[in-house]
Amino acid sequence: MSFRIICLAKQVPDTRNVGKDAMKADGTVNRAALPAIFNPEDLNALEQALRIKDTRPDAEVILLTMGPARAAEIIREGLYRGADKGYLITDRKFAGSDTLATSYVLSLAIRKLAPFNLIISGRQAIDGDTAQVGPQTAEKLGIPQVTYAEEIISLTDDEIVIKRRLEKGVEIVRATMPLAITVHNSASHCRPRIARLVMQNKHARSVTELQAETRDYTELYQSRPYLQINEWGFEDIQADVEHLGLSGSPTKVKKIENVVLQHKATQVIRTDQEIEALVKELLDAHIIG
Amino acid sequence: MNSVFVYCEVTEDAQVAEVSLELLSKGRKLANQLKVRLEAVIIGSSKSASIAPAVFPFGVDVAHIASHDNLFPYLTLPHASILKHVFEKEKPEIVLFGATSIGRDLAPRIASALKCGLTADCTSLEIGDHTENRTQREYKNLLYQIRPAFGGNIIATIINPETRPQMATVREGVMKKEIFNPKHKGTVKKIDVNSILSDNDFSVSIIEQHIEKSKVDFKNSQIIVAGGYGVSSKENFDLLFQLAEVLGAEVGASRAAVDAGYAEPERQIGQTGITVRPKLYIACGISGAVQHRAGMDQSAQVISINTDPNAPINAIADYTIIGDTAEVIPKIISFYRKNSK
Numbered sequence: 001m002s003f004r005i006i007c008l009a010k011q012v013p014d015t016r017n018v019g020k021d022a023m024k025a026d027g028t029v030n031r032a033a034l035p036a037i038f039n040p041e042d043l044n045a046l047e048q049a050l051r052i053k054d055t056r057p058d059a060e061v062i063l064l065t066m067g068p069a070r071a072a073e074i075i076r077e078g079l080y081r082g083a084d085k086g087y088l089i090t091d092r093k094f095a096g097s098d099t100l101a102t103s104y105v106l107s108l109a110i111r112k113l114a115p116f117n118l119i120i121s122g123r124q125a126i127d128g129d130t131a132q133v134g135p136q137t138a139e140k141l142g143i144p145q146v147t148y149a150e151e152i153i154s155l156t157d158d159e160i161v162i163k164r165r166l167e168k169g170v171e172i173v174r175a176t177m178p179l180a181i182t183v184h185n186s187a188s189h190c191r192p193r194i195a196r197l198v199m200q201n202k203h204a205r206s207v208t209e210l211q212a213e214t215r216d217y218t219e220l221y222q223s224r225p226y227l228q229i230n231e232w233g234f235e236d237i238q239a240d241v242e243h244l245g246l247s248g249s250p251t252k253v254k255k256i257e258n259v260v261l262q263h264k265a266t267q268v269i270r271t272d273q274e275i276e277a278l279v280k281e282l283l284d285a286h287i288i289g
Numbered sequence: 290m291n292s293v294f295v296y297c298e299v300t301e302d303a304q305v306a307e308v309s310l311e312l313l314s315k316g317r318k319l320a321n322q323l324k325v326r327l328e329a330v331i332i333g334s335s336k337s338a339s340i341a342p343a344v345f346p347f348g349v350d351v352a353h354i355a356s357h358d359n360l361f362p363y364l365t366l367p368h369a370s371i372l373k374h375v376f377e378k379e380k381p382e383i384v385l386f387g388a389t390s391i392g393r394d395l396a397p398r399i400a401s402a403l404k405c406g407l408t409a410d411c412t413s414l415e416i417g418d419h420t421e422n423r424t425q426r427e428y429k430n431l432l433y434q435i436r437p438a439f440g441g442n443i444i445a446t447i448i449n450p451e452t453r454p455q456m457a458t459v460r461e462g463v464m465k466k467e468i469f470n471p472k473h474k475g476t477v478k479k480i481d482v483n484s485i486l487s488d489n490d491f492s493v494s495i496i497e498q499h500i501e502k503s504k505v506d507f508k509n510s511q512i513i514v515a516g517g518y519g520v521s522s523k524e525n526f527d528l529l530f531q532l533a534e535v536l537g538a539e540v541g542a543s544r545a546a547v548d549a550g551y552a553e554p555e556r557q558i559g560q561t562g563i564t565v566r567p568k569l570y571i572a573c574g575i576s577g578a579v580q581h582r583a584g585m586d587q588s589a590q591v592i593s594i595n596t597d598p599n600a601p602i603n604a605i606a607d608y609t610i611i612g613d614t615a616e617v618i619p620k621i622i623s624f625y626r627k628n629s630k
């Protein structure tokens with residue numbers, strides 16, 4: 001039996017390049033208007049999984065992502081770096097999911113991929129910084145969790161030792177498996193793409209992507225079936241519609257406000273004389289000194 | 290209506306953590322508005338059995354206390370099992386957690402188990418009503434969970450109309466710690482730990498802990514010199530430390546500066562960092578994104594040093610020095626030396 005690691009990865013809008021049309025009127029994110037990237041901490045998570053694979057020939061790394069059709073890009077990116085397989089969980093019914101609804105969907109997909117040894121996710125996704133999906137998924141699966149992992153120190157068939165990075169220092173814990181781990185950004189960077197794997201996987205496509213292709217992939221896929229990116233909708237994971245999307249999300253956005261800055265009459269300072277005058281003023285007022 | 294609950298973190302020396310006391314102060318106000326009780330859940334070692342008098346002055350009506358030597362230091366599963374047990378029985382209206390490495394580990398597990406909503410890193414909490422557009426259904430006295438949202442200059446108000454409890458996490462420093470009434474009397478409810486916990490709750494164990502005292506002290510700093518991405522290099526960031534040294538200030542940073550490696554994560558100020566209220570805040574090469582302002586807009590005076598006269602931060606600054614931080618900071622240092630005796 002293989003040692004199965006399921007890596008949770010999310011495609012996120014690059015919040016470092018946000019424009020004005022980033023939000024839709026209903027308060028959800030307008031993903032189409034933004035460049036999409038592999039959530040940075042999910043790359044740290046993938047690296048931890050790949051390191052296990054480096055040392056264990058029986059290890060198998062499966063990438064799991066829930067998102068729109070274009071999130072298949074994440075899976076290709078993972079294959080280029082050494083993941084074995086990927087599953088894209090996508091359905092219109094998932095749109096508008098908050099973290100609870102997301103963890104519900106992910107936990108159903110994971111159950112379908114059971115038995116597994118480890119679930120490795122990022123600590124948090126940069127679009128919301130909630131850090132909720134990892135622990136919420138663990139709870140739904142009824143397995144323990146180790147959050148903020150920085151390094152996997154040792155691993156045997158039944159025990160794993162992990163170093164955690166906390167606000168106030170570090171902690172080393174021992175845990176049994178199956179286990180969910182969330183990985184902190186202080187963990188090692190992910191290895192780059194590997195040329196051989198890029199060559200091997202660059203034609204990997206999900207069903208939806210294949211439909212949009214002009215080229216006929218039938219023959220290629222017959223000889224290299226592994227190129228098929230698995231795509232599951234809500235029926236494949238037997239989800240209860242009640243628990244999906246906006247209806248399955250207890251949190252609602254009541255309103256979005258553009259913050260109006262209460263403009264202070266700022267005093268603009270440009271010259272050295274003015275800087276010196278400011279320093280004197282602050283000294284006189286005993287704000288400094 | 291049911292109570293407002295606060296999960297209280299317990300420190301090394303069996304005290305209630307600052308962030309939890311801040312949340313109790315906020316929780317008391319929410320409870321008053323809703324005319325309900327404020328209850329605390331305190332889970333710690335046997336030393337914390339007598340901790341209740343420390344929380345009553347904050348207006349706690351009921352302190353649920355679980356004390357056992359297995360319960361400190363914090364482990365996810367035992368704390369989660371106890372909370373689930375208490376909340377399933379007490380059915381809280383609202384539950385607040387500190388947005389600490391403990392609160393952010395624990396709260397999502399509880400939300401997942403109770404199938405309720407959870408909003409991370411709130412910067413403000415209020416009580417208000419809501420009418421659902423589609424159904425015209427009215428909801429009274431919901432918890433408005435307010436936080437800067439994704440990207441630009443946006444503040445979102447999040448609500449949980451249907452599910453209970455309404456849960457939120459809040460960072461340290463965001464709410465003000467205030468004694469409610471030094472003579473306030475509450476009752477203690479002991480939680481029967483042994484009947485709740487099983488061996489499965491201890492499948493993760495701590496082998497070693499290195500607690501490092503934080504080098505950064507914002508609480509006792511009247512002046513903060515904070516640097517952003519515009520500081521442009523780690524070398525330039527050293528100038529901020531020099532200025533701080535001269536002024537007796539602490540050094541803070543924006544998230545972009547932390548991400549760029551100019552400063553350590555514990556210096557980050559803002560929605561997902563620390564909230565500060567100094568006498569003077571000197572923002573060097575910081576644009577003033579809403580997530581950053583959430584952590585510093587209570588500063589008494591703000592000086593912005595920025596090459597861009599239109600940077601949003603300037604709008605909340607008392608003084609805007611237009612210029613490159615690498616040139617302006619040495620000037621401030623020398624003018625300070627020249628003019629102070």
Ligand SMILES: Cc1cc2nc3c(=O)[nH]c(=O)nc-3n(C[C@H](O)[C@H](O)[C@H](O)COP(=O)(O)OP(=O)(O)OC[C@H]3O[C@@H](n4cnc5c(N)ncnc54)[C@H](O)[C@@H]3O)c2cc1C
Binds near residue numbers: 127516
């Ligand atoms: C969920 C979430 C949570 C977040 N939490 C936080 C948080 O807690 N804290 C936080 O700070 N951010 C947070 N952010 C990020 C925030 O949105 C901004 O991206 C960040 O604050 C920008 O940092 P900055 O002002 O240093 O960089 P920039 O926005 O890049 O601004 C740089 C500024 O420097 C100026 N400049 C450039 N060169 C010079 C020079 N030589 N001299 C002087 N000025 C110069 C520029 O004019 C500009 O105004 C969060 C974002 C998200 C999505």
Ligand SMILES: Nc1ncnc2c1ncn2[C@@H]1O[C@H](COP(=O)(O)O)[C@@H](O)[C@H]1O
Binds near residue numbers: 039125
């Ligand atoms: N839609 C998703 N698909 C796959 N993994 C996800 C998804 N959303 C969140 N995750 C995982 O959960 C972590 C925490 O996300 P968040 O709670 O949104 O901050 C991320 O770093 C991912 O590893």
